[in-house]
Amino acid sequence: MNDRLNLFQAARFGSPFGSPFGSPFGSPFGSPFDLAHQAGEYWLDAWQRSVLFMDAMRQRGDDHEEKLTQAAPHVLNFEFDVVMDGRDLARPVNYSLLRIHTPEGVVVDANRRPFIVFDPRAGHGPGIGGMKHDSEIGVVLRAGHPCYFVGFLPQPVHGQTIEDVCQAEARFIAKVAELHPDADGKPALIGNCQAGWQIMMTSALNPDLTGPLVLAGTPLSYWAGVRGKNPLRYLGGLLGGTWLTAFTGDLGCGIFDGANLVSNFESMNPANTWWKKEYKVYSEIDTEAERYLEFEKWWGNPVLLNAQEMQYIADNLFVGNRLSSGSIHDSAGRRIDLRNVKSPVVVFCSWGDDVTPPQQALGWVLDMYQDDDAMALSGQTIIYALHETIGHLGIFVSATVANKEHEEFTGAMDLIDVLPPGLYEAVFVEKTKDTVNAGLVDGNYVVRFERRFLDDVRALGGNDQEDERRFAAVARLSDVNLGLYRTFASPLVKAAINEQGAEWLRQLHPYRLRYKLFSSKSPLLFGIAGAAERVRAQRAPAKPDNVFTMLQEAWSRQVVGVLDQYRDLRDSAVERYFMNVYGSPVLQALVGLRADDGRVRQLGRDIARETVAASARAKLVEQAGVGGTPEAIIRALLYVLRAPELRAADERGYAMLRELRTHSEEGKVMSLAHFKDVVQQQAQILSWNEEAGFVALPLLLPPSSAEREHALDVVRQVAGAAGELEGEAAERMARIAAMFSAAVKLAG
Incomplete structure (x- = not known):
């Protein structure tokens, strides 16, 4: 009734007769x-x-x-060449690896990390990841990275299986790495919806093959959800x-x-x-x-x-729901265990997605790990981003999402690759004239990866x-x-x-x-x-x-x-x-x-994994005093960033930290892979015994007073890139400064 009254009032026409309804007849319609x-x-x-x-x-x-x-219908809005046809493999599949041409006016550096966008084969046709220029493919190309696309034909090859597709994807990823031998970083993979869980399976079976994974609207824990909201x-x-x-x-x-x-x-x-x-x-x-x-x-x-x-x-x-419980095995008897994925995993989901709600996108993390220490010591890095409103398809077709979240993920991929193990939430803050060190921010948003814990995932709701x-x-x-x-x-x-x-x-x-x-x-x-x-x-x-x-x-x-x-x-x-x-x-x-x-869905213990982890922890004590200036700077930074109010990685700090990669012992630029290994090792040392790692820092510092002062300056600049340190973070920085200064005086 109220809507009807509002409609009548909105429909009035002006009249010189001065009627309260705009008409001498008293009609709300004129x-x-x-x-x-x-x-x-x-x-x-x-x-x-x-x-x-x-x-x-x-x-x-x-x-x-x-x-x-059409033999190969698609909606790709980019020119491409076929690099590999899956039908030519020993176990043929209807997938192909395509190299996306660089559009006019866009400059791509072949030595930068390549990206591969995987198309979801969930019933609809191929090409969604590059349907328009403001898309995942478009974002990657504008950022200057080589881009590849894995698509499929409408008809399956007779006899092909999901395992065959995973093996073909592994061949495609290896081929891209082969085409870019000088790239600083392994290929980054973007999997939409169904393609996301498929590249996770591929990565679990081939953990040394892939770079960071971006899972957009990907369900991995199919039972998860909340009552009244997730009927599928x-x-x-x-x-x-x-x-x-x-x-x-x-x-x-x-x-x-x-x-x-x-x-x-x-x-x-x-x-x-x-x-x-x-x-x-x-x-x-x-x-x-x-x-x-x-x-x-x-x-x-x-x-x-x-x-x-x-x-x-x-x-x-x-x-x-056997993927998140680790109960799927391939034909060779290997268990597909998502904990085997060594590369960082970015989970992009939305509260507005009724196909893949956040619980289904993130519930697998709770199945994999019983506590936060187990996750950190496993060496796995998981980042999630929660959109407030976008629907399932919008996650990979919306131009607004492409120009914000996907663009920021692409620009921050090297930072994502070297994040210490643990769980993070990606937070995007719009860049303004008041943003500290705004010149270090590439896009329109400052991206921060803030430390989260398993309880934060549990707080999203579930069974x-x-x-x-x-x-x-x-x-x-x-x-x-x-x-x-x-x-x-x-x-x-x-x-x-x-x-x-x-x-x-x-x-x-x-x-x-x-x-x-x-x-x-x-x-x-x-x-x-x-x-x-x-x-x-x-x-x-x-x-x-x-x-x-x-x-x-x-x-x-x-x-x-x-x-x-x-x-x-x-x-x-x-x-x-x-x-x-x-x-x-x-x-x-x-x-x-x-x-x-008791619990009817729980990933069983892996004795071999636990044995390896125990051996690695035993070596951490020995490694605490091993290293040089790069290890000292990274450990000092991680020590400061472990302050409760500052458990975050900021792209501005990473922009400054790039200088650190020139601090190798031979004077050469440190590769991203080596840099990542150093970060992982130093993070695990602090996770296992923070105080012992801190006390051992002087053993890593160089004998030169000037070099030690420069190292301390790097720590200060990077730690304060996002703004002045406060609280416990400032106290930790003061402890680092005192230690470095004492070491300088001792050396002098």
Whole structure:
């Protein structure tokens, strides 16, 4: 009612008669003449918009048909060369490694760290990481780095598996490193959504191969989430496990249609899928059609997967959640343990992402490590960034995100690579005229990596032990149902379907039909292209304050509200069903979960890893007094930065710290790899025994008084790059200064 009153008031027209309603007739819409004029204006505009909208749908259908005729359809907005074709490998896959051409006006240094952007094969078409110039690829090129892209073909190679794809990716990464032998740093990898967990698996199996990893909207802990907000994780339980995945693969004659995955994504937001997306085009047809059609070229062309690949994903990740628990093994028997990843991992997620909420992006960290010391001593560096509002697709397609988060991550990649082990949160602060040492900041934001702890991840929310048992019950019931289906139903389904029937089922999928029914080939749109041209020549849009346009907008909001209510009721019902059914002690007992079981999802102890870690800790005491000036400066800096109020790495400090790489014993520039090793070693010495590491500092200092004074000056400048030190940080700096000065006097 309030909205209607506001609408009436906003629709008033001025009148010389001085009526409180703007009309001598007391109408909130103005005089009858005004109302009639607005009605005519609106209906002409609405008719024209309808014609133009249907023409946009025709173009969308034609784009879909055109993509079907292409052998390698994509939406990359960059020229490229094929470096490696995965179909030529010993275990062929439908992936390829592409070298992105440098756009005109952009300068790329072949000796800088190369980047590889991995495309997500999650049902939709390839090319999302480079769909426009303000994208991940565009950001990398503008920063002056060589850029490569790993994309895929719409048809899988017969027999290819997820393990084959991981092996192919390892070959691609090695090839890029081979093409840039003088690059200062291993290739940095950017994986979007599905591609993120795949490069994590590749890196876990090949830990010495990769540089830093950026995971954008990547789910790694599929059970994680909070009640009332993350309904997609209940889908496996609602369907009784992954038997339906197997059934769908059988109906496809060994092929799984990616349209099913995209349809699942769309079903999460019915208001957007059934109304908002197309209504926005209709209501803003003069400006929105081009953007919409560009997006639909990617979204509207789903690809295919081998049924075996999809079954692996559903069993091990979606329902089994076995990646974060370290219970997946490759064909050689090697466990895929994410703790093996040596490179820093950047997790970029958003509170506005209903596909990969922060809990699913970060929950694996809690599964890997029981406490903060275990994480620090493992040598692993994990950085996370939490966006407040952006949706799942926006994480890798939004120009705003590309020009902020992705740009800052790219510019700070060397700093990320040398961060001491531990957990950090990336914080972006806009650069202003008052920013300290603003000249050391490359972009428009100062990026800081602030130290965080496992409790900070726990504070994001997650499952309790009862919820964990529910998901574990789903995983076990899924295995039972899948076994029953494979034994009794699958042979019958396979006997009843052939290749032609499978192809007909794919073509009749509602997702594809909506494109086919609205194209130039459809009699429904006969003559619409010509009509649209005539409309464009005589376009007469209604004024924004037209009362009928405003009523249209109000009605649209009502439609969205109803659909949102339906979504909320549906999701609430699904959650209640899941909680009640899989929380049943009887069901849990029937699938083998004992009432006295403790944690049902916990990464088991790795005795070999613990033995190596114990040996490394034993050597730390011996290494405390080994090294030279670079080791002394880095240890002193890390000692200061371990102050509680200053547990952060700032890009300004790193810009100053670059000078330190010239402090090698031979007078040569220290490689980034060596610099990283020194930082890691000194950080672990302080983590194991901070006071012993501090006391041993004089043993690392040079005999020359001038060199010691210069070393102390470097520590002061870098530690104070972000501003004057205060509190415990200042006290620690004073202790360092006193030690260095005492050493100088002693040497003198």
